Structure formats: structure tokens, C-alpha cells
Amino acid sequence: MKIAFELNGKNIETEVQPGELLTEVLRRLDCKSVKHGCETGECGSCSILLDDRLVPSCLLPAAHADGHRIETVEGLSQGTGLHPIQAAFMETGSIQCGYCTPGMILATKALLDKERYPSLEKARTSLSAVLCRCTGYVKPVEAVFRAAALLRGEPVPPLNSPAGSENKAETTQGHHSSSQVHLRPQSGSVVGVSTLKVDARRLAKGHPAFTDDITLPGMLHAALLTSPHPHARITRIDASRAQALPGVHAVLTYKDIPRVIFAPGCQSYPNPRPYDQVSLDNKVRYIGDKVAVVAAESPEIARQALEMIEVEYELLPAVFEAKEALAEDAPIIHDETDSIGIKDAKRNLVVTITADVGDVEEGFALSSRIFEHTYQVQQVQQTPIEPHVCVTYWDEDERMVVRTSTQAPFHMRRVLAPILGLPISRIRIIKPRMGGGFGGKMDIILEDLCAHLTMKTGRPVRFELTREQEFTNGRSRHPAAITYRIGVDEQGNLMAVEMNVIENTGAFGVQGMTVVNLIGMRGLSTYRSPNMRFDSKVAYTNLPVPSAFRGFGGPQAQFAMESMMDEIAAEMGRDPVAFRLQNAIRVGDEISIMALLGEGGPVVQSVHSSTLPECAESAAAAIDWDRSSDPSWKLDPARPNIRRGLGTALVMHGTAIPGLDMGGAVIKMNDDGSFNLLIGAADLGTGSDTILAQMAAETLGVSLDKIIVLSGDTDLTPFDVGAYASSTTYISGMAVQKAAKAVREKLFDRAALMLKTEPVGMIARDGRVFTSDGRSVTLGEIGLHSLHTIDQEQIMGTASHYSMTSPPSFGAQFAEVEVDIETGEVRVIHLALAVDCGTVINPQAAEGQMEGGMATALGYAVCEEMAYDDRGALLNPRFGDYRIFQADEMPRMTCLLIPSYEQSGPFGAKGLGEITAEGVAPAVANAVFDATGTRFRSLPLTPEKVWQALQESN
Amino acid sequence: MTQPFEYYRPCSHTEAVNLLAREDVHCLPLIIHPKPADPHRLGADAFVDLSLLGLNELQMDVDGTLHLGSLVTIQKLVDDPILSNGEFSLLSQAASLVATPGIRNLATVWGAVVAQEGPPEITLALLALDANIAIRKADESLQTFPFSQFLDRLPGSLAKTDLITEFILPPQKDSISALERVARTPRDEAIVAAAAVLYIENGTSPRVNLAVAGAYSNPQRLPNVEGIMSGQTLTPKLLDQACSITMESAGPVSDFRGSAKYRRSIAGVVVRRVLLKVWEQALLTGLVAERSDQ
Structure with a gap:
């Protein structure tokens, strides 16, 4: 039917198809700012203004728009201009991955159109229409107030806080959140400065930057048929009816594609075992497992076709708990004969890893007290707001192009090649802007099937998971049971630490070995002990598949270790902070366990930089730690059911994988003195493109706008392992710095030629090269001279970097909670985190990482959990039921950056992305203990769990 | 069922009823719940948008009786000063706890009370405030009865062609x-x-x-x-x-x-x-x- 409506001030008439939703039509009309994040309106990424009201457009039939007025972000500004709200979001650092940004900007507009002076409560409420997994909402709330001021014509503070300054986002309505950045003298004019992100403008304006923001001629739409059974063999599958449906171009089942066994993790070569997966199998191993895939002219036809595929199953017994799966009589999940590298498939045992430092038995013998506890951590989901999505097509040279939202494009190309039966040289991976990843986009999820559909049809194919499929076919964090046995001498020194882990890796073993390895590494690194033992088992079960997730084993390990340290401190009557610091690893110490559990092989690691004691001191002060010893503070006379408490956790997280991670960089100069920075690194919203550009700019003596970044395209950029292991700033950054230095040398040579002097003593600054006697040429003059006058050359530099060291970043996390002892509700009031990540390259981006990391970890602590029924069916595969925190329920957050200087890192930097998400859960659990006197050894701290424990303790 | 759905926006009750009564296609009123479902998964061959039937009014009689149109959005319950500042503030408070602001701009009181799952606050408030529910039948007759009775009979409370027109809340003086x-x-x-x-x-x-x-x-x-x-x-x-x-x-x-x-x-x-x-x-x-x- 034909509908007419007003779109961004213009009258539109368009034909809409039956079943089309408003989101789809708006995107078809090139309003790519309207994003798909779910099908139930809960994420708010598809938000539009419908007659001035913010609504999620995915809930509305497209025809509903008829006669209405619609605004999207595309309508806010003309040409290269910016609306004040867009400017405010850019300037406050509110844009990380940027996927939710258009929705947030419209939510802000809806508010500010009505209220010139919004309250903090209203700002938070308005933003609660849109879920964000990156920011923790601190900076978007600041953006609302900055935008309001801009719209009122008031002056706003400059973007850059002076070095060592304090940035408190307070409003007249109350305290919001704050950050403190202590910058070291080595900070330069670009490095160490909060800058606008290089990609902020395109994201604020909703430009088509993401994977799904293209439409190719003849593009087909894919849909996935999934298993309704947790464990079954497909005895009959007939796709003929589906194939015959008009508009269907291909239906693929296990019969239609070659059986190639692989490990889907995009990890360094050779991929860690096991190789236990094929693109489509004749067996399903969890509810949601892949059964068939369809490519059709429209998403509606593809969905219809799925229902026409006839499948008969032979049901098999299923098992969901790791311990039960390891039992002798458990159903065998991987009974195929072609898997490679499963430790003991008949016992569902994927791998065992053990490591010994010293002699733990001797250590226990020397201990005056021995403590032992087991901790349970749950399965949680990364929930990037952009689901897994890819577009595949043959290019003009008949090479397979895979445009996909991946954290590791180069690994993906290598892993995908044998699956598709194509040489690496015939595959190109393009990573456009990513709408978040958090580790969940490190595996091949749908790229293989999408490419197979293109190979079958010869047509471009678009394949996107639904939100429900994102929960079941995407990835998650491994659940695990972690037992610590720790011996302590009379002085409180750790004499022996034994760690036993049983990890549940679901139906496939992807990254299961890596994660359990890192659970051991993270769980045995923060504290000194001469004797350590690590023992682990990874089990298959009939559950959806965990894999990498921000922290990569760290959150599991740190919850157990930091709860354990708190228990020991309490039992021994020690201050929890002092006890930890007494045992904490420090500068000069060797991290013994890393030599045994290092992914890149045995590499001895030592600590060369740390401000952990200062972090602990600062964060303790920020949370007012002394209140913990004040009994009167813990009670609220006005609310006798409330108990208050404070908790802490110290965390460390190694930067990059030593001996394994490598990144390359290319910098080439243009005629006007600008530079193209080509990097294989994948900015998944962290701001790494900006940070790497800052390093290049600092080294070359130019402003940031002279650096044009292209990242993550296997044809155009140099190799990089990708965005994981907190490695990009450290590894890719050093590659950029090296490449920039190489370019700088060439600039000096060229300037010497132009100025008829020698390059000795030259410096690059303010877009010029200066000789030691004060003469100078501009980089624009050098660019023209080098490309067009004499001795022409392309000034460029290339470099790569890998590191045999993995310098740990350190953090001190504190939490303040209130516990309702009648209902078990835990409300986190304040989170304070101090981090040593070496030199802070971009304070605003660093704060954003901290705020977002804490927000994710807060969900891990109190509410997030993939819940299953007794058949292994996921009970909460939608945002509202799963529950990630929204803007109007966030606690106050304080971020403190207390840098050290890491000699091995670029400009002294270390990693930051993951450590921010590791301390909240134990700090909250320890705070609940402080409030109630009851220990909690499993996550999340749901009302019922807390209530039950309090009942039992009474 | 995921077949493509049609969309209708009738201008009268009769037209709406005729659409909803169709035997050849499964027509559902376009009612958005505070815990919304994917429109493709509702099993509808067609949605009937009732927005032109005047069911989205909120007004108070001189005696303090509140008439709440069934298609009043949940966000309107939050924002409307008649509710937020007065004796019906319970409704406003309840609405503010339901869903996100964007969903509240689409979800209606009708959607909130017929939902088999989802946030219960609106229903609780209507129950506690002794609301009556008015339902217009296919023959245009209007039935009004206590909301609690309606809930007791859910999900069989509504015939295919029944339209909830309003909720009537008695004065809440003192x-x-x-x-x-x-x-x-x-x-x-x-x-x-x-x-x-x-x-x-x-x-x-x-x-x-x-x-x-x-x-x-x-x-x-x-x-x-x-x-x-x-x-x-x-x-x-x-x-x-x-x-x-x-x-x-x-x-x-x-x-x-x-x-x-x-x-x-x-x-x-x-x-x-x-x-x-x-x-x-x-x-x-x-x-x-x-x-x-x-």
C-alpha cells in the first residue's frame, strides 16, 4: 500500500509491503540512523520522533506512519552542520560504539523540546529509553546538560580539562558522577588530551557507518532455522517446500555444504583446540543450534520459508551442568568422529590444564591457617546493541567480500578460508564501524553461512541475528565453579594458593581452553605466593556457547579471588585493603604463573610499573572507606530494613598476549601535509581509532584532524590480531608510534633537502618541521615537495610490533551498597574505581571505558544471568527480561586515573579496556557482607538469593 | 506464524468491528503492551489500528470520576497533571515504573491490562482504585463492569470484536x-x-x-x-x-x-x-x- 508522511520536514510518499515495519521502511528511505537492536522496542536503537514523541519504530507496522510526522537524526542538521545536541554528545565523549547514539540524541531532543532546564532525574529518565552497553550513561547524561546549555545560548566549558584536574558532573539537582585524572609530565599536545573522537561526527549524525548500513543491488536476506531440542540427531530434513516458495533463492542444510571441521574462534594461528564444529551439522547440541539457513528476496519471505522446512529429530538425552556432564554415564555430546583435539569426548571433557609453582603442599604445611571456599559464576551475555550482522558478496574479481561486525578481521579471514574452500587471497574482510562487541564478536557466528549463501546464489546476502538468536547463537561468558584453598601464615602472608576450576563451555569448545587458562592466570597473578597450583577442567554441556567476553576469564577469577581475600581478611581480623596490599604483587616481582599459563608459550613476566597502592588509597578516599568501621552508618533509623556496607576488590589484568599479539601500521603522507593512518586494529567502540591517531599526531607534530584513519580492512590495512586482550593501545599503538617515527625521519630528510641543511636536531611540531636554528617548513610544503617537485617519493612509514612482555594494569574497585534485609534487594549506591593503565592517552575516552566497564560488571554482580528451564531453553532471551542497566537506575560512579609509566608501552601506556569490568562483582558481594554479615559465593546477587541466605543465617 | 500482515486504520466502530470479525484473515487490534512482542510473532494476518476511534482521551467529571480512554498511553498517565498532581497519582506512579519512556509512548492502558505477562503496576493501580471497565460489543452495546471481574475471566474476557473503550474510576476523595x-x-x-x-x-x-x-x-x-x-x-x-x-x-x-x-x-x-x-x-x-x- 502507498503511504504518505512527513519525514524530516519533507513530504514522503512511498509504497510499503505487508509485514514491513516502520524501522525497515525508514532505513530503506536512507535513514540509517534508525538502528535494529531488537524486535521488542526495549533497546530503543530504532527510536524516532513520531509527532514529537520518542517511540521505538520496530513496534509499528510501517503503514502506521501514514499521515504522521517523523524526525530522525538525519533531520537535525543540514550539510556539514551540527545540531547542538549532536555537538554536545561529541564533546562530552558520549559516543563510544555510536550504535545507540542516534536514539539517545532523539531522546534528548524530545526532552529539551519541552524543558529548557531539565532536572537530573528527567535527563536520566529520558535516556532510559535507549540502552547502551558502552558508556554507563555518565557522559550521555552530561551531554543532555551541555546540550541544554548550548540551546539556551549559554557558554559551556571547553572540552579539554587541564592536566591534573577534576571533572565533576554535578547539576543543581544532585550529584551525578565524577572523575579525576592525574596526568604525568610526559603528556604531549595531543597525547594525554581529551579530544573529539575521530569518528564522532559520523556517529552523531547517523551516517551509514555500520555493517548493515549498505544496500547492494540484488541483495538477498538470510534467516536461520534453529533447533527446538537441546540434543538431537536430525533424521530427516526436507527443504523442498521452502525452496519452492517464490522469492526463495537458496536453502542450505547440512546436506548442502561441505563438512569442514573447525574452531570458530578468531584467535592467533594455529587456532587453539578443539576443532569440534561444522557450519551445519546433522546433530543439534542445544536449543537454538543451527539447523538450516535461507536466502530470499525479503526478510519476510525468508522467515516464511523457515517454517516450510520439515525436520524430524531423534531426541537424545541432554545435560546442562558441567559436573554432571563429566560423569561417566552422561550423554556424549560430541560423538562425531572427525573432531580434533577433544581431550576425552566420551566424558564431555574438552581440556584439562594444570600448572604448579613451588610446592603447594609444603606451603600449606607452613601455613598457620588454611581457608577453602567454592564460588559459582553464571553465564551472562555481551549484549552488544548491534546484533551479529554481515553482508557477503562476490566483488568484480570474484573474490568473496565479507563485510562484518568483527573484532578480529584478519583472524576471521584465515579461519574462514578453509571453511569456504577458498584461498585467503580470495577473501576480503571489511570491518565497518562496530556497534559494540565486548568479546562477543571474536568468533565466526554467521559469516560462514552468509558466504555459503552467496556462493550458492551468486548474489549479495545480508544476514543478521534477531535479538533472541543473539542470546542463543551469539556468545556469552563461561559459567564456572571455582574453588580456592589458601594457606596463610601468622603474619597474613599467602603461603600457598590452590585454584580448582570447572568450566562449562556449552555445546562447543570455542575459546573454552583460552578462557579457563586465563581464569587461572588472572586468579593467581594479583597476589604473591611462593606456592601455587592450578587445576582445571572444561566440560561440554547442552547449553548455548560461551566464549570471549570483556575480561576473558578475569571477572570469573576475580570474583572468586577477591571474595576469598575478603573472607580471609575478615576471619583474621585484618583490614581488607591492608591485607590485600600486604600480599599484592609489586614492581620488580615476577608473575610466576604467567610463565606457565601464557598463551604465547612460556614467557617469564615481571611487574615494571604499578601505582596499585595509590589507586587503593584514592578510591578508598573517594568512597569514604572509613564509614565501614562505623556501626551507626550501617543502619538507617528511617529505614530499619536497610543495611549499608562497603566492599573492595583489587584487580590486575595483563596487557596483550606476550609473544603472540602483533599489530601493524602504515602511515602515508598526502599533498597537504595530512596523513593516512592504516591500521588493522578493530575499534569496537573503545575509541582505539582515536587513540592510535593521537599517537601518530603526537609523533608527527600535527593536530589530530591531520590524521585520517582507516582500520580493519584485510585488503587495505596491515595485519593486526584484532581487538581483544586489552592489546590495541599497547601493541597497535607501538606499531603506530614506530611507523610515525619512520615517517618523521623522512620528513626531516625532506625538510633538510628543502632547507639545504642536515636533519640533525630537527623537530616536528605544530604542523611544521623546525631546524635547530629555528627555520621551518610546513608539512603541506613538504607534502607537495615530496610528491611533485624533485626526488619525488611517497613519504610513508610502516611498522609492526609485538611484545614479549604483558605489563599488568592495576585497579582498585570500591562499592557502597544498601541491602534490604526483608526482601533481599541489593541497591548499589556508589562505585569508585581507580586504575593504573600507564600513561592515559585520552582521559575522556579512558573514563568512558571505566564507566562502561563498571556498568557491565554491575549487571554481572546483581541481575544478569542466562536462565534456563529444565530442557535447556533460555527463559530470558530479550533485553527486558535479561536486564542490562538503563540510565535511570545507574549508581553514582567515580573514576580515578592514576597512571604509572610503562617503559615497554607507547608513551608509557598499558591496557585499560578489560580491567574496568572485573572488580565490581566482588566489591559488591563484599559490601553486602559488610552490610549483612552474610557471605555470598555465587552470582548474581538477586533479591531471592540474598533473601534466602539471610533467612538461613538467621 | 510469520506471514506478512496487512494494516487497517478504520474510522468508525462499525468499520473496526467488521475488520475484526473477518473469518478469512486473523485480524488483531493494534494494541501495544508494556512488554511488547515482535509484531511478526503475534500471528496476525492484519492489524487494525484503532487510533481514530477516540479512545485516547483522559478526562475528569466534575464529581471527580475519571474516564481513562483505553488507548491512553502509559506515558500520558505519567505526564498528565490531572493524574500526577491529584487523587489519582497512584496511576501516575504506577505508570512511571512500567517499561521505558519510548515504549510508554506507544503502549496503552488496554495493552497493560490484557497482557498475560509484563509489568503489573497499571493493573494493580486500576484494581486498587476500584476501576470499572467499559467494553463496546459488536452490536454497539456498551457493557460496564468491575475491572476485577474482567481480570478474573482473562484471557476469555474479550470476544474477538470487543473493544475496550475506557476505564472509569470513581472519585478518590479523602x-x-x-x-x-x-x-x-x-x-x-x-x-x-x-x-x-x-x-x-x-x-x-x-x-x-x-x-x-x-x-x-x-x-x-x-x-x-x-x-x-x-x-x-x-x-x-x-x-x-x-x-x-x-x-x-x-x-x-x-x-x-x-x-x-x-x-x-x-x-x-x-x-x-x-x-x-x-x-x-x-x-x-x-x-x-x-x-x-x-
Whole structure:
């Protein structure tokens, strides 16, 4: 039917198809700012203004728009201009991955159109229409107030806080959140400065930057048929009816594609075992497992076709708990004969890893007290707001192009090649802007099937998971049971630490070995002990598949270790902070366990930089730690059911994988003195493109706008392992710095030629090269001279970097909670985190990482959990039921950056992305203990769990 | 069922009924719930948009009776000063706890009360405020009856062609209301919630309307508790009694948010709290003179 409506001030008439939703039509009309994040309106990424009201457009039939007025972000500004709200979001650092940004900007507009002076409560409420997994909402709330001021014509503070300054986002309505950045003298004019992100403008304006923001001629739409059974063999599958449906171009089942066994993790070569997966199998191993895939002219036809595929199953017994799966009589999940590298498939045992430092038995013998506890951590989901999505097509040279939202494009190309039966040289991976990843986009999820559909049809194919499929076919964090046995001498020194882990890796073993390895590494690194033992088992079960997730084993390990340290401190009557610091690893110490559990092989690691004691001191002060010893503070006379408490956790997280991670960089100069920075690194919203550009700019003596970044395209950029292991700033950054230095040398040579002097003593600054006697040429003059006058050359530099060291970043996390002892509700009031990540390259981006990391970890602590029924069916595969925190329920957050200087890192930097998400859960659990006197050894701290424990303790 | 759906926007009740009555296609009214479903998964061959039928009005009679059109959005309940500043503030408070602002701009009171799952606060508030529901039948006759009866018969309360037209709430003079809830996070769907309205007629003879969600498979009034409270001054003993009756009579259903055991126990807690809250507010506002601690 034909509908007419007003779109961004213009009258539109368009034909809409039956079943089309408003989101789809708006995107078809090139309003790519309207994003798909779910099908139930809960994420708010598809938000539009419908007659001035913010609504999620995915809930509305497209025809509903008829006669209405619609605004999207595309309508806010003309040409290269910016609306004040867009400017405010850019300037406050509110844009990380940027996927939710258009929705947030419209939510802000809806508010500010009505209220010139919004309250903090209203700002938070308005933003609660849109879920964000990156920011923790601190900076978007600041953006609302900055935008309001801009719209009122008031002056706003400059973007850059002076070095060592304090940035408190307070409003007249109350305290919001704050950050403190202590910058070291080595900070330069670009490095160490909060800058606008290089990609902020395109994201604020909703430009088509993401994977799904293209439409190719003849593009087909894919849909996935999934298993309704947790464990079954497909005895009959007939796709003929589906194939015959008009508009269907291909239906693929296990019969239609070659059986190639692989490990889907995009990890360094050779991929860690096991190789236990094929693109489509004749067996399903969890509810949601892949059964068939369809490519059709429209998403509606593809969905219809799925229902026409006839499948008969032979049901098999299923098992969901790791311990039960390891039992002798458990159903065998991987009974195929072609898997490679499963430790003991008949016992569902994927791998065992053990490591010994010293002699733990001797250590226990020397201990005056021995403590032992087991901790349970749950399965949680990364929930990037952009689901897994890819577009595949043959290019003009008949090479397979895979445009996909991946954290590791180069690994993906290598892993995908044998699956598709194509040489690496015939595959190109393009990573456009990513709408978040958090580790969940490190595996091949749908790229293989999408490419197979293109190979079958010869047509471009678009394949996107639904939100429900994102929960079941995407990835998650491994659940695990972690037992610590720790011996302590009379002085409180750790004499022996034994760690036993049983990890549940679901139906496939992807990254299961890596994660359990890192659970051991993270769980045995923060504290000194001469004797350590690590023992682990990874089990298959009939559950959806965990894999990498921000922290990569760290959150599991740190919850157990930091709860354990708190228990020991309490039992021994020690201050929890002092006890930890007494045992904490420090500068000069060797991290013994890393030599045994290092992914890149045995590499001895030592600590060369740390401000952990200062972090602990600062964060303790920020949370007012002394209140913990004040009994009167813990009670609220006005609310006798409330108990208050404070908790802490110290965390460390190694930067990059030593001996394994490598990144390359290319910098080439243009005629006007600008530079193209080509990097294989994948900015998944962290701001790494900006940070790497800052390093290049600092080294070359130019402003940031002279650096044009292209990242993550296997044809155009140099190799990089990708965005994981907190490695990009450290590894890719050093590659950029090296490449920039190489370019700088060439600039000096060229300037010497132009100025008829020698390059000795030259410096690059303010877009010029200066000789030691004060003469100078501009980089624009050098660019023209080098490309067009004499001795022409392309000034460029290339470099790569890998590191045999993995310098740990350190953090001190504190939490303040209130516990309702009648209902078990835990409300986190304040989170304070101090981090040593070496030199802070971009304070605003660093704060954003901290705020977002804490927000994710807060969900891990109190509410997030993939819940299953007794058949292994996921009970909460939608945002509202799963529950990630929204803007109007966030606690106050304080971020403190207390840098050290890491000699091995670029400009002294270390990693930051993951450590921010590791301390909240134990700090909250320890705070609940402080409030109630009851220990909690499993996550999340749901009302019922807390209530039950309090009942039992009474 | 995922077949493409058609869309209609009738201009009259008759036209709407004719569409909904069609046998050849499965027509559903376009009603958005506060816990919305994917439109493709509702099994509809066609959606009938009722937005032109004048069901989105909110108005108050001179005697204080509130007429709440069935398609009034939940966000309007939050924003409308008639509600947020007056004797129906319970509705406004309840609405503010439901869904996100964007969904609240689409979801309607109709959607909230017919939903088999999702946030219960709107339903609780309507129950506690003694709402009546008006349903226009296919023959254009209008049936009005207590909302609690409608809930008792769900999901069979509505024929295919029935249109909920409005909710009629009696005047709430000399009343105090409150809502209490327990959830995983401050804005999460409630595990257990309770709403109470305390009426004080002539400064004495208190009467309480009490509704609870999470203690049964659907939100319900608690007549047994209301009965023991009627005409009584609130005392700790009476509160204990109310709490006990609530827990004993509860028939909760377990889900991933909370077990039946937990819900049963917490229902007692929220009932105690909500009763205490309305009573203390009544004391503060002078609606009742003093509280007995007998």
C-alpha cells in the first residue's frame, strides 16, 4: 500500500509491503540512523520522533506512519552542520560504539523540546529509553546538560580539562558522577588530551557507518532455522517446500555444504583446540543450534520459508551442568568422529590444564591457617546493541567480500578460508564501524553461512541475528565453579594458593581452553605466593556457547579471588585493603604463573610499573572507606530494613598476549601535509581509532584532524590480531608510534633537502618541521615537495610490533551498597574505581571505558544471568527480561586515573579496556557482607538469593 | 506464524468491528503492551489500528470520576497533571515504573491490562482504585463492569470484536494511595508488588483497597485482608494479620525472577509495607487522627 508522511520536514510518499515495519521502511528511505537492536522496542536503537514523541519504530507496522510526522537524526542538521545536541554528545565523549547514539540524541531532543532546564532525574529518565552497553550513561547524561546549555545560548566549558584536574558532573539537582585524572609530565599536545573522537561526527549524525548500513543491488536476506531440542540427531530434513516458495533463492542444510571441521574462534594461528564444529551439522547440541539457513528476496519471505522446512529429530538425552556432564554415564555430546583435539569426548571433557609453582603442599604445611571456599559464576551475555550482522558478496574479481561486525578481521579471514574452500587471497574482510562487541564478536557466528549463501546464489546476502538468536547463537561468558584453598601464615602472608576450576563451555569448545587458562592466570597473578597450583577442567554441556567476553576469564577469577581475600581478611581480623596490599604483587616481582599459563608459550613476566597502592588509597578516599568501621552508618533509623556496607576488590589484568599479539601500521603522507593512518586494529567502540591517531599526531607534530584513519580492512590495512586482550593501545599503538617515527625521519630528510641543511636536531611540531636554528617548513610544503617537485617519493612509514612482555594494569574497585534485609534487594549506591593503565592517552575516552566497564560488571554482580528451564531453553532471551542497566537506575560512579609509566608501552601506556569490568562483582558481594554479615559465593546477587541466605543465617 | 500482515486504520466502530470479525484473515487490534512482542510473532494476518476511534482521551467529571480512554498511553498517565498532581497519582506512579519512556509512548492502558505477562503496576493501580471497565460489543452495546471481574475471566474476557473503550474510576476523595514493589533493579519488572488505597470517610471508619501482583498467577485484590482492615485502626497486630493472610492465601507461580516460595514470603512484606505507608501518610496529612499501637 502507498503511504504518505512527513519525514524530516519533507513530504514522503512511498509504497510499503505487508509485514514491513516502520524501522525497515525508514532505513530503506536512507535513514540509517534508525538502528535494529531488537524486535521488542526495549533497546530503543530504532527510536524516532513520531509527532514529537520518542517511540521505538520496530513496534509499528510501517503503514502506521501514514499521515504522521517523523524526525530522525538525519533531520537535525543540514550539510556539514551540527545540531547542538549532536555537538554536545561529541564533546562530552558520549559516543563510544555510536550504535545507540542516534536514539539517545532523539531522546534528548524530545526532552529539551519541552524543558529548557531539565532536572537530573528527567535527563536520566529520558535516556532510559535507549540502552547502551558502552558508556554507563555518565557522559550521555552530561551531554543532555551541555546540550541544554548550548540551546539556551549559554557558554559551556571547553572540552579539554587541564592536566591534573577534576571533572565533576554535578547539576543543581544532585550529584551525578565524577572523575579525576592525574596526568604525568610526559603528556604531549595531543597525547594525554581529551579530544573529539575521530569518528564522532559520523556517529552523531547517523551516517551509514555500520555493517548493515549498505544496500547492494540484488541483495538477498538470510534467516536461520534453529533447533527446538537441546540434543538431537536430525533424521530427516526436507527443504523442498521452502525452496519452492517464490522469492526463495537458496536453502542450505547440512546436506548442502561441505563438512569442514573447525574452531570458530578468531584467535592467533594455529587456532587453539578443539576443532569440534561444522557450519551445519546433522546433530543439534542445544536449543537454538543451527539447523538450516535461507536466502530470499525479503526478510519476510525468508522467515516464511523457515517454517516450510520439515525436520524430524531423534531426541537424545541432554545435560546442562558441567559436573554432571563429566560423569561417566552422561550423554556424549560430541560423538562425531572427525573432531580434533577433544581431550576425552566420551566424558564431555574438552581440556584439562594444570600448572604448579613451588610446592603447594609444603606451603600449606607452613601455613598457620588454611581457608577453602567454592564460588559459582553464571553465564551472562555481551549484549552488544548491534546484533551479529554481515553482508557477503562476490566483488568484480570474484573474490568473496565479507563485510562484518568483527573484532578480529584478519583472524576471521584465515579461519574462514578453509571453511569456504577458498584461498585467503580470495577473501576480503571489511570491518565497518562496530556497534559494540565486548568479546562477543571474536568468533565466526554467521559469516560462514552468509558466504555459503552467496556462493550458492551468486548474489549479495545480508544476514543478521534477531535479538533472541543473539542470546542463543551469539556468545556469552563461561559459567564456572571455582574453588580456592589458601594457606596463610601468622603474619597474613599467602603461603600457598590452590585454584580448582570447572568450566562449562556449552555445546562447543570455542575459546573454552583460552578462557579457563586465563581464569587461572588472572586468579593467581594479583597476589604473591611462593606456592601455587592450578587445576582445571572444561566440560561440554547442552547449553548455548560461551566464549570471549570483556575480561576473558578475569571477572570469573576475580570474583572468586577477591571474595576469598575478603573472607580471609575478615576471619583474621585484618583490614581488607591492608591485607590485600600486604600480599599484592609489586614492581620488580615476577608473575610466576604467567610463565606457565601464557598463551604465547612460556614467557617469564615481571611487574615494571604499578601505582596499585595509590589507586587503593584514592578510591578508598573517594568512597569514604572509613564509614565501614562505623556501626551507626550501617543502619538507617528511617529505614530499619536497610543495611549499608562497603566492599573492595583489587584487580590486575595483563596487557596483550606476550609473544603472540602483533599489530601493524602504515602511515602515508598526502599533498597537504595530512596523513593516512592504516591500521588493522578493530575499534569496537573503545575509541582505539582515536587513540592510535593521537599517537601518530603526537609523533608527527600535527593536530589530530591531520590524521585520517582507516582500520580493519584485510585488503587495505596491515595485519593486526584484532581487538581483544586489552592489546590495541599497547601493541597497535607501538606499531603506530614506530611507523610515525619512520615517517618523521623522512620528513626531516625532506625538510633538510628543502632547507639545504642536515636533519640533525630537527623537530616536528605544530604542523611544521623546525631546524635547530629555528627555520621551518610546513608539512603541506613538504607534502607537495615530496610528491611533485624533485626526488619525488611517497613519504610513508610502516611498522609492526609485538611484545614479549604483558605489563599488568592495576585497579582498585570500591562499592557502597544498601541491602534490604526483608526482601533481599541489593541497591548499589556508589562505585569508585581507580586504575593504573600507564600513561592515559585520552582521559575522556579512558573514563568512558571505566564507566562502561563498571556498568557491565554491575549487571554481572546483581541481575544478569542466562536462565534456563529444565530442557535447556533460555527463559530470558530479550533485553527486558535479561536486564542490562538503563540510565535511570545507574549508581553514582567515580573514576580515578592514576597512571604509572610503562617503559615497554607507547608513551608509557598499558591496557585499560578489560580491567574496568572485573572488580565490581566482588566489591559488591563484599559490601553486602559488610552490610549483612552474610557471605555470598555465587552470582548474581538477586533479591531471592540474598533473601534466602539471610533467612538461613538467621 | 510469520506471514506478512496487512494494516487497517478504520474510522468508525462499525468499520473496526467488521475488520475484526473477518473469518478469512486473523485480524488483531493494534494494541501495544508494556512488554511488547515482535509484531511478526503475534500471528496476525492484519492489524487494525484503532487510533481514530477516540479512545485516547483522559478526562475528569466534575464529581471527580475519571474516564481513562483505553488507548491512553502509559506515558500520558505519567505526564498528565490531572493524574500526577491529584487523587489519582497512584496511576501516575504506577505508570512511571512500567517499561521505558519510548515504549510508554506507544503502549496503552488496554495493552497493560490484557497482557498475560509484563509489568503489573497499571493493573494493580486500576484494581486498587476500584476501576470499572467499559467494553463496546459488536452490536454497539456498551457493557460496564468491575475491572476485577474482567481480570478474573482473562484471557476469555474479550470476544474477538470487543473493544475496550475506557476505564472509569470513581472519585478518590479523602484517600491515600501507595505502591510498593520488589525487583532485581530499580526499574526492572516487579517480582512482587502491591498497591493500596486507604479511604477515610468522615475522619473515621477507614477502608482499604489492596491489590497484589506476584502472589498469584495474575494481579488480584485481597478481599480477606481488606475485610479485616475495614473500619479498623492500623495496629501492629493487624499488620501481622494482614501479612499472614496474604502469605497463606497466596498461590504464586515460579519464574526466573523469583520462586513461588520467595514470592509468597515477599508478598507479605510488600503488603505490610504498603499498608503502613498509606496509614503513615494518612497520619501525616491529618486524614486520621492518631495511630494506635495496641
